[in-house]
Amino acid sequence: MGGGSSRLFGTLAQTLNSAPLAQPDPYSEENPDADPVEVDPDQLLRECEEALQRRPARPHRDMVYPSGPVPHPHLHNPSIRVMQWNILAQALGEGKDGFIRCPLDALNWHERKYLILEEILTYRPDILCLQEVDHYYDTFQPIMAGLGYHGSFLAKPWSPCLDVERNNGPDGCALFYRRSRFSLRATAHLRLSAVTMPTNQVAIVQTLTCRATGRPLCVGVTHLKARSGWERLRGAQGADLLRSLRSITARGAVPLVVCGDFNAEPSEDVYQRFSSSPLRLNSAYKLLSRDGQTEPAYTTWKIRPSGESRGTLDYIWYSADALSVHSLLDIPTEDQIGPDRLPSYHYPSDHLSLLCDVGFRED
Template identity: 80%
Template sequence: MNPARRCTAVLNQLCVSPRAAPTHRAALSPGPRHRPGAGAKRTGPRPKASGLLATGATPVYPMGASSSSNSRFFGTLAQTLNSSPVAQAGVYPEDTPDQDLDLPVLDPDQLLRECEEALRRRPARPRRDLVYPSGTVSCRYKHNPCIRIMQWNILAQALGEGKDGFIRCPLDALNWQERKYLILEEILTYRPDIVCLQEVDHYYDTFQPIMAGLGYHGSFLAKPWSPCLDVEQNNGPDGCAMFFRRSRFSPHGLAHLRLSAMMLPTNQVAIVQTLKCRVTGRQLCVAVTHLKARSGWERLRSAQGADLLQSLHNLTSSNAGPAAVPLVVCGDFNAEPSEDVYRRFSSSALGLNSAYKLLSSDGQTEPAYTTWKIRPSGESCSTLDYIWYSRDALSVDCLLDIPTEEQIGPDRLPSYHYPSDHLSLLCDFSFKEEPHRLM
């Protein structure tokens, strides 16, 4: 089967859940079409808003797991995880990505064209440019190519439709049968080597098979008790996911952590993956997490951050001194830079720096926002998402800039042209030369 047919077959299969009929199917065409430039407008009429939010109706939308048996299954699974002990950082099993090799190979260019075709009735995503920070020195050479890492809270489908209450976002803009294409389009546009996601509730039926077909190996860890389970017709619990490109990295260890606070297990998790770069032969440890949300939980977030930092210290310094293995930590911390958990990371003995500070003129200020939404409680414009990195071992080559207020639009996020209430972050890193190699 040629790549175009493979892409169409896989996407058509994933368009329809065997457990629930979709509200409508996006038409797909395997044929080529003109690929619009970033920021170009797609042709076709803009979909009409449903108006259900204005009427106060509470409709139920299929989300891929509507049967009561599946709800009971995920509920039982969550209770089992909730009663399990906190994972110890020393437990560091080897990963086995061989199962990914049995899935059909997808052509990323063809898949991107199919995403654009499925989204032809929607306006294009905001144009975003790669910015090369002033004052940084690239360490990128032929023998040391950059490593592109994406961080993104993609918004769990069950939460977007069922709990989050985005009062200025039309309900049909959140339809999974189109919204998933916007998420995939964002990933395919930038082709990261490592993808770190939060609020993933369609891992097994969408992201794992598609990303595996694109050459990635994935890992998923659900929250012990996900709020998605409270939504009727949910698709199971949400959690964190990480994907890495198999052609670039080999796995050297994986830890699934349930974060604790004051020696007590919490509902938040982290994935920590150690990789070996096939080009440089050097190791890189990458973590993804999603800390406790909402105001009033600042002390809990701080304790969760302290627990994660201790685990990362144990994992990266097992063979030598602190931060022996270069480290990247991606996550939705649900914390502004003024919070204690931010200060913990910036002052950690691991020597971490926040990559997105480098977009500012002084290199010391975070972006004004990484999430911007309007809920019944009001408008929220906050910086909550970060990419932390080992400043002594890694160099930041470039960053994806933050869309302007005009690009985001008056109704904020999510919207017809952007699938999540959080912006994706993207950073190109390269290894700094090791001291013994410079001698």
């Protein structure tokens, strides 16, 4: 299964062929989009479906409305759709992560990129926050620019992807926003520190203006240090990021959304730091629970040589005083994920995408 499409389809081929051959400096402050080839999202979604016709369908996921019925769309204050996703760096998936129940063929980039794009095109977020991006310049930047997004990328200083033979450069965080919905005020590329020592983890923070309301919105994306034994480092990285966010948002005067793979369960110090911050942040996915206080049982589920690993590591934090969550994309069940867990032929990453619709509070 899955060995199918090695050819690029029309819309995607045209867009990717327009990308520059030379990769820009991944550590530069900004790489503005230039003359993107316009892409029809419906046509590209059809091409993704055609490329993936030999694979099983992605898990079906419903939108959940925690506050009751579907809110009536407000012309002057429409919802903002935010997607958070660790998409799994190609070099790590094939060369380092050891997903022993995932056939190597399921990870081939020729088809896996269509699974990733299909997920994005199905939900069409206004803001897209990604981690473990190692195909930014040759895939995501030109495609997302053609779909009407502005993109920003920041690589890890010492990406583990570079240790893999035939890698595609360093992985990092990427932040995209829809140009028709937002204009850019400012961008901050941050290298996170632990006390005073710089670390290998980064964050992008952008201050935007919502064109519909004229109101500012600050958006951040990050990916904290992985694995057990590094809890104190993650706590220090989170504290450093929160300090920067307080400064950038003028101590919370600008509403804030922070997305990321925190590599931390809710019991960890870094989670507690975010939930008790003076910025008054709440975690959107707690709203899926009956009490509104409990995170999902998992946002990642994988099997490695060390055993099965299931946990909640990914979050969308938002300013609870200034923003409200209208709806969220539910979490697939164990049966939908399947006995071999993630990634798989029907899902491209070991992390699930998170998605919510938020709106500015009228008061």
